[in-house]
Amino acid sequence: MTVDPSAPLIVGGASDPNLGVLIEAFRRAGVPAQPVLVGAEVPALAWEPVGGPLVIDGRSRTPRAMFLRHDVFGSLGDRDPRNAAxxxxxxxxxxxxxxxxxxxxRPPATLVTNDRAAAEAFLGSCDKIAKPVAGGDLARPLCEAMAMASRSAGPFAAPAIIQERxxxxxxxxxxxxxxxxxxxxxxxxxxxxxxxxxxxxxxxxxxxxxxxxxxxxxxxxxxxxxxxxxxxxxxxxxxxxxxxxSPMFARFDQASGGQLCDALVAWLCEARPARLASLEAARGR
Missing domain, CATH: 3.30.470.20 (ATP-grasp fold, B domain)
Structure with missing residues (x-):
């Protein structure tokens, strides 16, 4: 089946359940979309960023919108985005x-530090949590995070965000x-x-x-x-x-009865609230 090359691109991992529910929402709404999913097979992509075409698997694409689940372009050589700040x-x-x-x-009182003494002294005896500045790990009680640190004395190897629990x-x-x-x-x-x-x-x-x-x-x-x-x-x-x-949303969409993905479909299609209302009506809400 030929898909409109201007339809929204849905880009990410083939096994990502969040993309699965979004693609299903497009199907349910009768709206065309162009999934570009990376898994065991990798799509062939060529793009000239300045005025050139975007070609995926040999087909020129001119999407009016794109949902990029993760930054699959993060490893490209040119890391000079126009909105770098x-x-x-x-x-x-x-x-x-x-x-x-x-x-x-209103954020909680926050200290960013790799100084063990500063982390312990911050907010006095108040219960505190720690989480890595760069993400990639869970928030933990400060005492637990300190016990897990790779260095048992002196500054931590990487800074952490310290906050009131x-x-x-x-x-x-x-x-x-x-x-x-x-x-x-x-x-x-x-x-x-x-x-x-x-x-x-x-x-x-x-x-x-x-x-x-x-x-x-x-x-x-x-x-x-x-x-x-x-x-x-x-x-x-x-x-x-x-x-x-780039939040996960499949479980939250399920809890909302599909409202999150309906809103994403409507937004990606540059729809107005009336379009969202029609999507809800089609599902019998």
Missing amino acids: MWASANHKPAALALADQVGL LVPPEVRVYVIGEQTFAFEVKSRHLDYRAANDAEVIALDAVPDGIAGPLLRLARTMELDFCAADFKGAPDGSLRFLEVNT
């Missing part, structure tokens, strides 16, 4: 915390264009990613004081799609933890 902030957790504070979101509720808010979708995540673990037993609950509305500032943050960071994580402080307020620029 925003790319850097979007992938730099401390910078994102500073930007979040500027737009009115927060408490439930834990809330994730997705941004898709100008829309927001909120979920509560219930888990017995400090970091719900530690096990696959967390309960995900779609919320009827985004908690007060979050949607507007979060949309401003997304615009500042030039993010059309992202998810931000929040957790409770002792005073009952929700504190901003981080923004995820």
